[in-house]
Amino acid sequence: MAIAKKALVWGLFAAGGTVSSFLFPFLIALFLLVALGATPEGLQYETIRGFASSWLGKLTVFGVLFLSLWHAAHRLRVVCHDFGIRADGAVAVIVYSLATVGTLLAAWYLLAIS
Amino acid sequence: MSTRQLELEILRYDPEKDEAPYFQNYSVPCQDDWAILDAVNYVKENLDTTLAYRWSCHMMVCGSCGMMINGDPKLTCKTFVRDLPDKVRIEPLENFPIERDLVVVLDDVIEKLQRVKPYIIRKDPAPENEEFNQPRSALMKFKQYTMCINCMCCYSACPQYGLNPDFIGPAALALAHRYNIDSRDQGKSERLDILADHDGVWDCSFVGACSEVCPKSVDPAAALQQMKVDGTMEWWKRKMGFPGGDS
Numbered sequence: 001m002a003i004a005k006k007a008l009v010w011g012l013f014a015a016g017g018t019v020s021s022f023l024f025p026f027l028i029a030l031f032l033l034v035a036l037g038a039t040p041e042g043l044q045y046e047t048i049r050g051f052a053s054s055w056l057g058k059l060t061v062f063g064v065l066f067l068s069l070w071h072a073a074h075r076l077r078v079v080c081h082d083f084g085i086r087a088d089g090a091v092a093v094i095v096y097s098l099a100t101v102g103t104l105l106a107a108w109y110l111l112a113i114s
Numbered sequence: 115m116s117t118r119q120l121e122l123e124i125l126r127y128d129p130e131k132d133e134a135p136y137f138q139n140y141s142v143p144c145q146d147d148w149a150i151l152d153a154v155n156y157v158k159e160n161l162d163t164t165l166a167y168r169w170s171c172h173m174m175v176c177g178s179c180g181m182m183i184n185g186d187p188k189l190t191c192k193t194f195v196r197d198l199p200d201k202v203r204i205e206p207l208e209n210f211p212i213e214r215d216l217v218v219v220l221d222d223v224i225e226k227l228q229r230v231k232p233y234i235i236r237k238d239p240a241p242e243n244e245e246f247n248q249p250r251s252a253l254m255k256f257k258q259y260t261m262c263i264n265c266m267c268c269y270s271a272c273p274q275y276g277l278n279p280d281f282i283g284p285a286a287l288a289l290a291h292r293y294n295i296d297s298r299d300q301g302k303s304e305r306l307d308i309l310a311d312h313d314g315v316w317d318c319s320f321v322g323a324c325s326e327v328c329p330k331s332v333d334p335a336a337a338l339q340q341m342k343v344d345g346t347m348e349w350w351k352r353k354m355g356f357p358g359g360d361s
Contacts, residue, residue, distance in 0.1 A: 002307055006316040007349035010342055078319045082273075 009074050009096070016071025019064055049113065058110045065106040073099035117143045120153055120195060124165065125205040127212050135212065137203070138162075144195045150202065151179050151190035154216075167216035174329060177263030180207050180270070181216055187270035189329045207270040209279075223266055226282050230290035230308055235301025252297035259292035259337060261330040268324035268334055274317045281317040282309070284324035284334035291337035294344065303348060310345030318342075 030043060041047075051057040073095040080091045120142045127135035140161050142153045151169055158165050169179040172191045179190045182205040184198070210218035240246055268284035269275050275283045290309050294302045309315055318338045325335040 003310040003345055003349045003352070004312045004314070004316060005349075006312070007310060007342075007346045010316060011346040011350070014343065014346070081277075082319060082321075 012070035013074035016067035069099045069102040123203040148195045166214045177265035180265040187267035226286040271323035271327040280313040288334035288337040
């Protein structure tokens, strides 16, 4: 017996859950503010772009996206299980593949910002 | 003291005689202060001596009178007639095979309780000829988990155990956690090989029903989540070549 590999995905799920539960309410509130035309000074396009062009900014944004994607993937896997979809292997491949694609795209786009 | 007529709908099943379980009705004159166990005892003593069920202490200590009361896993000695409607359905604990009537086969859980090594494991020798002192704060960390009376209500409430009987399940995992976080214990790493294996903590999807139904207010769901963190940390430690961490 040994510790199952599920520890790896659960670790990402837990870390992503912590990040997204703290950050996403703020992000939603900020989205609403921007949508209503009340963009705060610090959230102007140029400022955000400037932030994402520094390495620290890239790393921060990537960390949030990466963890949130893997959190969502694992959450979807568990939801499928709870909804009675018993093809756990296939579900795992699909959701984790999507998370991988999302992770790569996030890295790609962030690296493209200069 | 006033009495109330209660209609009990009790599941009956004798695997040697009956093809399938069926319900039998009994009308029981209940006193106001009766627990539902008193009503079942009334049936046994006055109406039908063939009814099989388990009970012993009648005071929430022995953990043997767990049954499904109107669909919820409960100790019958802790569930009072005054809190129930006039019609009460009593069934054996869900997710377990029926031995007879309201008695279920608990062999699976008994095996799991032993499998998780629920005892203090030492690598260094324990102090000899003196007390093994423990600060109160260390005791408070795990004390709630010692309150479990193995009534198995949590296993009946757990949807994951219902789906996958190999899942070690709430009570056994909570008991293992009780030793993992005991300051005198040094067997956490050894235990995690069992607890964080495929049929261990990962099957839990944190529904939390185990903690809701526990008649002793133990919180197995919390224990399981903490063990997932422990399992993950241990997994990384081993991958990175650190020796297993024992608290």
